[in-house]
Amino acid sequence: MTSFMHVLNANRLLTELPAVERDSFMAVCETVELSFGEVLLQPAETITHVYFPIDSFISLIVVLDSDNRLEVAMAGREGMLGSSLVLGIEETPMLALVQGAGSALRITAENFQQLLLSSPVLHQRLKRYIYVVMKQLATSAACNHFHQIEARLARWLLMTQDRAGSDQLNLTHEFLAMMLGVRRAGITLAAIALQARGLIRYQRGTITVLDRPGLIEASCECYSKDCALYAKILPI
Template sequence: MAMAYVLNNCDTLKKSAKNNTAVLSVLRRDGMGEVIQPGTQNLTSLRIAGLYGHNPLQNHILDALPSEDFRRLLPHLEFVAMPFGMTVCEADSQIRHIYFLTSSIISLLHDMKDGSSAETAVIGNEGALGVTLFMGGGKSLNRATVKSAGYGFRLKASMLTEEFARGGALQQLLLRYTQTLLAQMSQTAVCNRHHSVPQQLCRTLLLTLDRLPGNEISVTQSSIAAMLGVRRESIAEAAGKLQEDGLIQYARGHLTVLDRDGLEARACECYLGLKHDYHETLCEKKVS
């Protein structure tokens, strides 16, 4: 049975919504009590409590907000489906929304004139896509593509600008997250230059795994090669070695991590460095 949460019970929502298996509903507060049907995309100015178990509070930034701040944003969050391969924005394009991901993962890619590309960062439920909106530019620096299908909630640029100008909790959280995103980009650049393909493969698998609820990843060797900017044959060889050693199982675009500790042992120091930066910057500091 669907569970409907009204806006004036925000504290109850923040406690109950932790259960990812809960089936939540969205009610239109127009006096009619109309339930929004599956497939609806335009949920702006609705009292959102979540859809199909996908709740805004599954995003770590939104979850860390004080109840009052979350209550203020809630009516303006728009639920969006993010299928695999979807391009959320192109490089140098104007960003119209900030995306708070819940179950999807986005890859930031830098494209070259010859058609090649390389991944500069990944974003999952720990963060948000669209940080340039509050950094003064407003344009995307990279192409953002969905690398793992799922869902998220987006907020219009105008609403983000207004909320950011308050100088409250959301501003602090977004600035801290931006610090971790920049650290990830810097670490990725160093890793791609100095570490072997097998080490890079372990790093990218672990970063993806951190943003998923289980140990299964939907990915192809070609897509990993494109993200790392290397030949597919190099990825096939590295993945084959990991499978031979019992760390992963791979078949037809579906990869299962069997030994996470073993995978971490094969990765370079970049992965643990990024993990430490994330916990130090976002997890161990309280928002005032």
């Protein structure tokens, strides 16, 4: 039970719940292991389960067509997958891809909707989370439009590091190119530049963050703004 509470507290949306709500939550959730590359939801698919990552994290990707796809949001320990159920919508807007393997708490859509009715604190917190996501989506739109690959790459690495909880990230240039919606060669050039500045080191599918403050310096302000927003709207 204590260890289960520990698990609950590992997702930041679930901390600080009153005992009653925590018990209800525990009664219906299960722990699952997510593996890298797993597709949890296809765009416009019906949501069957809601996920609260613990040490895994998930990329939310807009698929325009077979050639054009772009990651627009991430959900790790600080977020969730399936938030549209909070709005009463059972379809998902985007492709959900497991980007960091690990565990997550899972609830069926039905149980989740029941739970919301009897858990005002959780419900309120999740609505606030949706606001954060909305604002981040809006900012991302502008960021992807105006900022250059190198700065966006730096931002992306920082966001990933936060969620992975490690300075070693298993990522290929190919994968990064898909996330940022650019050429693989474009990532290579940006990565070379960041490495030359001593901010990262990489070889064959592994990127190590060497100088986090330097990487923040190299990223656009969108990273810091995102962090500040989350801290403001969803404190602790």
